[in-house]
Amino acid sequence: xxxxxxxxxxxxxxxxxxxxxxLGSAGMRVTxxxxxxxxxxxxxxxxxxxxxIIDLRDASVLPPTVAVLRRNHPNTAVVLVxxxxxxxxxxxxxxxxxxxIVPEPLTQSALEAAVGRVWNAQEPDNAGQVIAVxxxxxxxxxxxxxxxxxxxxxxxxxxxxxxxxLHPAQGDAALQLGAEPRFxxxxxxxxxxxxxxxxxxxLVVVVKKGPDLLAxxxxxxxxxxxxxxxRALVEFAARTYKYVVLDVPRTDLSILDxxxxxxxxxxxxxxxxxxxxxxxxxxxxxxxxxxxxxLILALARFDKAAEIGTEDIARVVGLPVSHVVPNDYRAxxxxxxxxxxxxxxxxxxxxxxxxxxxxxxxxxxPPPVEAPPSAGLLGRLTLRRTSxxx
Ligand SMILES: Nc1ncnc2c1ncn2[C@@H]1O[C@H](COP(=O)(O)OP(=O)(O)O)[C@@H](O)[C@H]1O
Ligand SMILES: [Mg+2]
Numbered sequence: 556x557x558x559x560x561x562x563x564x565x566x567x568x569x570x571x572x573x574x575x576x577x578l579g580s581a582g583m584r585v586t587x588x589x590x591x592x593x594x595x596x597x598x599x600x601x602x603x604x605x606x607x608i609i610d611l612r613d614a615s616v617l618p619p620t621v622a623v624l625r626r627n628h629p630n631t632a633v634v635l636v637x638x639x640x641x642x643x644x645x646x647x648x649x650x651x652x653x654x655x656i657v658p659e660p661l662t663q664s665a666l667e668a669a670v671g672r673v674w675n676a677q678e679p680d681n682a683g684q685v686i687a688v689x690x691x692x693x694x695x696x697x698x699x700x701x702x703x704x705x706x707x708x709x710x711x712x713x714x715x716x717x718x719x720x721l722h723p724a725q726g727d728a729a730l731q732l733g734a735e736p737r738f739x740x741x742x743x744x745x746x747x748x749x750x751x752x753x754x755x756x757x758l759v760v761v762v763k764k765g766p767d768l769l770a771x772x773x774x775x776x777x778x779x780x781x782x783x784x785x786r787a788l789v790e791f792a793a794r795t796y797k798y799v800v801l802d803v804p805r806t807d808l809s810i811l812d813x814x815x816x817x818x819x820x821x822x823x824x825x826x827x828x829x830x831x832x833x834x835x836x837x838x839x840x841x842x843x844x845x846x847x848x849x850l851i852l853a854l855a856r857f858d859k860a861a862e863i864g865t866e867d868i869a870r871v872v873g874l875p876v877s878h879v880v881p882n883d884y885r886a887x888x889x890x891x892x893x894x895x896x897x898x899x900x901x902x903x904x905x906x907x908x909x910x911x912x913x914x915x916x917x918x919x920x921p922p923p924v925e926a927p928p929s930a931g932l933l934g935r936l937t938l939r940r941t942s943x944x945x
Contacts, residue, residue, distance in 0.1 A: 562605035562632075562674050563751050567593055569610045574636060577663040578608075583670065584751060597624035603631045605794075606670055610636045612659070617644055622651035632673035636661065683715075683793040685817040686916050689803040691824040691834030696855035699887055700823055700880065700909070701802035702731040703898040705766035707913035708798040710898075715797035716766040717759065719788070722804045723780060726771025729760075733894020736760045739772035740788075744780040747787040752795055765896065766800070785813025798917060805837060814845065819916055821851045821878075824868060826861040835872045853878040853912065878912045881905050 564583055566574050568590030578585050586604065588596070596603045597620045609621065621633060634655040635648055648656055654676070655669040686704060690697030698720075705718035720726035720740060729736050738758040743750065759767040769792070792799045793816055801817065803810055814820060820841055824834040834852070841850055852874040854865060865876040883897075883905040890897045898909050 562670070564606045564608060564670065565596070565604040567596075567607060567609045568613075570612050573661055574608065574610060574666070577661065577666050578670075580663050581667040581670075582748060583667075584749070593618060593620045593624065597621075597627055599627045601628070603628050605630065606632050606634065606673060608634045608636060608666075608670070611644075612636060612638050615641075615644075617647040617651060617653075621648075621653060625652035632676070634666075634669045634673060636666075682790075682816070683795075683797045683799055684917060685789055685793050685799045685801065685819075687801040687803050687814050687817045687820045689805050689811070689820065689822055689837065690830070691805070691822060691832075691837060692827065692830035695823050695825045695827075695830050696880065696887070697805075697823040698727045698731065698802050699890075699897065700821070700853065700855060700912070701800050702728050703896050703909040704913040704916065705768075705798070705800040706732075706896040706898045707910050708800065708917055709762075709764070709766040711914075711917070711919060712797050714767075716800070717769065717792055717796040717798070718766045718800045718802065719769045719792060720771040720802045721785070721807075721810050722771040722802065723776040723807075724772050724774065726802060726804075727891075728802050729768060729770040730894065731891055731896060732762045732765055732768055734760045734762050734768050734770065736768065736770035738770075740769050741772040741774075741776055741780075743769055743788050744784045747784045747791075750787070750791045755791065755795060764899065766798075767796070779807055779809040782809045782813035785810050786815055789813065790816045805833070811841065812844065817845075818849065819851055820845065820849055821853050821916070822872070822874075823853050823855050824872065825854065825856045826858060826863045826868070828863070831863065831868055831871050834868075838872050838874055847874070850874055851877050851916070853880065855880040856882040856884075858882050878908070878915070880908045880912065 564578060564585045565588055566585050567588045569587055575585055575587060595601060624631065625633060633653045634657060635653055636657050638659050640656065640658050645656060655673050657665050657669050688697050688701040701718060705716050709716035718728055720728035723741055743758050759769050761767050822834050822837055824830045838850055852872055854868060854876045857879045869875050881904045886897055886905050890900065898906050900906060
């Protein structure tokens with residue numbers, strides 16, 4: 556059975572408990588509100604649920620507030636429950652932007668289907684962007700890149716970027732962000748059936764000036780979460796955040812199989828033969844599963860003097876090298892030891908590369924040219940040299 560996530564649902568003006576009972580039996584969690592609450596929900600400053608079900612079995616006409624609600628909150632879908640399908644009410648509903656009307660006799664399957672239809676129809680508008688990062692081999696710098704992409708995107712959209720460390724156990728993202736999570740991705744994966752915004756937010760840690768983090772677990776986890784759960788988690792996260800970055804373990808096939816809702820999968824290699832060979836295998840497998848268009852190749856810890864160059868890598872892997880992240884071991888280690896991502900530190904070649912990579916992946920404007928600190932004539936000469944290299 557596939558695992559699905561459900562929207563937050565508010566039931567308004569329910570006549571009895573039948574609506575809640577049916578939705579509850581379908582695994583959906585609902586909040587009940589009085590008919591008089593509709594006005595407050597429709598206000599532009601309100602944050603209504605993703606789906607609002609209005610019980611109109613005691614009403615003969617559509618309340619005008621429904622049109623206001625749809626206008627002010629286009630991402631909130633509305634389902635009406637009525638005694639019978641009255642043509643005038645149906646026309647009013649259509650004009651107000653309501654597409655689902657469920658008449659009596661009320662059944663669980665009719666309600667479930669109506670909620671499913673409005674929920675799926677909404678998806679393209681309100682889903683955030685998901686970027687997955689996976690290394691060709693351990694140690695190539697994949698986690699560092701994932702952490703810094705999420706950090707840059709959090710700067711762009713404070714409170715709207717999430718990093719998920721998909722390593723069920725002993726992932727490093729929390730360390731790099733200096734975060735001390737109480738809960739982990741394992742809690743989220745074990746509870747995909749009850750994910751709602753409040754519960755999800757209780758699992759993530761908020762990193763000051765950084766992304767929210769759903770961290771790896773520090774207990775040993777045996778077994779794999781399964782692709783369905785990964786898919787459900789990522790789908791839910793994308794509904795809740797504008798940007799979601801995934802730090803993906805390359806060895807767990809079920810996780811690699813659950814990346815359907817990911818727009819870009821960034822494969823990280825360095826100039827080591829083993830990383831490149833594994834990168835090529837990964838690209839082959841992922842392009843069969845998701846198509847090549849979603850795949851992006853990045854070269855990390857770049858060393859200009861290394862024997863293998865970017866063209867060799869592109870040829871072997873079968874993708875152009877779209878991003879190059881310079882090697883700066885000292886800066887990388889300092890960042891981990893201080894629990895402060897590289898992108899938060901002083902501008903240098905590494906921070907500039909990470910920022911422009913994040914901005915370009917997210918389809919945002921090109922980054923402003925950020926000059927390393929300069930001092931007098933010497934600084935200006937260095938600056939000129941640096942910008943030529945970049
Ligand atoms: N651009 C870089 N330059 C130099 N060292 C780096 C760079 N990125 C990461 N490192 C270092 O490489 C090691 C592995 O990094 P990590 O991001 O954990 O890799 P992975 O997730 O691929 O295993 C760490 O010691 C880290 O500090
Ligand atoms: Mg890692």
